[in-house]
Amino acid sequence: MDRKEGGEKEMQQEQQQEKGGGGGGGGGDGEEEKQTLIIPGLPNDVARLCLACLPFSHHARLKCVSRSWRSALSSRSLFDIRSQWGKGEDLLCVFPEDPSLSPGGLFDPRRCVWSPIHPMPCDPSRYGLSNFGCVALGPTVYVLGGSLFDARTFPMDRPTPSSAVFCYDLVRLSWAPRSPMLTPRGSFACGACGGSTIVVAGGGSRHAQFGVGGSRVSAVERYDSRSDVWEAEKGLPEVRAGCTGFVLGDDFWVMGGYGLYRTVSGVFPVDDYYRDGAVLGLESGQWREILPMWEEGERSRLGQVVVLRKGGDDGASASWAIFMLDGCFIFRLCRFDAVSNKWLKESTLPKKVPSNLSCGFAALNGQLHVMMPSTSHHQKSYTMKLIIQVYNPRKRSWRFLHTKPPFQNPLDFKCAAMCTIHL
Structure with missing residues (x-):
């Protein structure tokens, strides 16, 4: 009986050590340290540095190695290490069509x-999203606005602009809705700056399946990803849709696009494409115009x-x-x-x-x-x-x-x- 009681006590102590209980004394702490090691035989700081050197395209397979690897590869601190040690790499994010369908x-x-990127959450009453914008802020991809069809509106064959915003976290591999834009828009200019700010300008409600038509806007907005708030900025000098946008230093550039349309023989509507652009000073909040960038006859529109x-x-x-x-x-x-x-x-x-x-x-x-x-x-x-x-x-x-x-x-x-x- 004494041996049996002694054996039961030893088994209880081993179970407490495996659970990290206090009954095991120093032996329990050592066992817990071994269990939390990412790579056996290496300190966790060195192990994280080793994982940071691996290409991002291999992370999905490496997360299946163990729970500690999955936790380390799903941590934002790993991407900070990649940036500090110059291990960052450029990847191309492609959405071939409506992200909720494809x-x-x-x-x-x-x-x-x-x-692969998981499908975006869908609205059962809306479909056919196109002309949306996508911008990356660190390990997060934002899908902004676009033109779509709404089954609750009439007529149903006309596309309507959207103000919805979704973000895809490449660390947690999950989608989340964000605050919508103040002005619904599609075919607009957008750019990222400072690692936490998105700027959008112009746009309208034109759909890829339609020719000339739809609305054009000149509204400009700035988004702060830390506070999830959109703020209105001074609008473009003129309405502009189908334009290209990017950020250079403290300036947001908007090039090309089209404004009002003209008619051929008074019947067929044709877009009137711009040969100039505009630059917004992000600190001053003022626009300055860009002179035409090519002569008449060189090209019809900006590439x-x-x-x-x-x-x-x-x-x-x-x-x-x-x-x-x-x-x-x-x-x-x-x-x-x-x-x-x-x-x-x-x-x-x-x-x-x-x-x-x-x-x-x-x-x-x-x-x-x-x-x-x-x-x-x-x-x-x-x-x-x-x-x-x-x-x-x-x-x-x-x-x-x-x-x-x-x-x-x-x-x-x-x-x-x-x-x-x-x-």
Whole structure:
């Protein structure tokens, strides 16, 4: 009986040590420390640094190793370590169509790997979202506004602008609604600055399936992600939709787009595209106009514009270069001020893009990426691939990448929304 009682006491002590109870004394603390180690034999600080060096595209698989790995990889402090040690990388976020119907994806250009994004929460009475904007603030992607159809309105064949805002947390892999914009809008300019602020300007209610029509607005708003509050700013000098926006230092640039429309022969409506732009001083709150950037007859509208950033995170040490994709040519903005703004030819695409095919244009890791979809039908199976032409402005050289996106439908860059994420 004594042996039996002694054995029961030992078993109780072992159970208390496994649960982290106080009955085990110093042995319980050592067992608890072993259980919380991320990598056995390494301090947790060193282990987190090791995990921070791993590519983000591998995180989904690595979270299945253990609970401690899942907890460490799902911590925002890990992304702070990546930033401090210069381990950040540029990823491309792509939403091919309505995010609530078709999930998006994250593309790692260095490894040609795609990571899926969960579908956005949907409203059963609204559908067909398009012309929305997406902006990244740290490890968070924001989906803003857009044009959609509402089954509760009449007539149902007219798109209506949306003011809804959703954010996708890349750390927790979950969606959450945020405060809506003050003005519903689609086809607008947007940009991120300071790691916590989003600026939107212009827009309207035009839908991708419709030609000329819908409303145009000149309203401008600024969003603070820390307080989840939208504030109105001084509006654009004129109504402008379908425009491009980006932030350079303390300025928010708005280029191109269209305002009022004109009619051909008094019957057919045609958009009147702008050749100029405007710049908002984020500190002064005042707009200054940009002179026309090309002569009459050079091009009908502004092409896809991206900003290539080099240098530090502060505006003083950072430098920028602005590029535009127009057909099979890449142009560089030689001077970006309110006096002289001219686009100079930078390079020509090695592989020409058919006129009936839409292309994507993005700046990733100091290089320009031109994405062209390519379809093939083999043995009655449909396969969609992306041919990516990568241009290095510093070396003035080209190279090719081939990848297969994880989307069910063909990727149409005229309707798709993209943004660059630095993680």
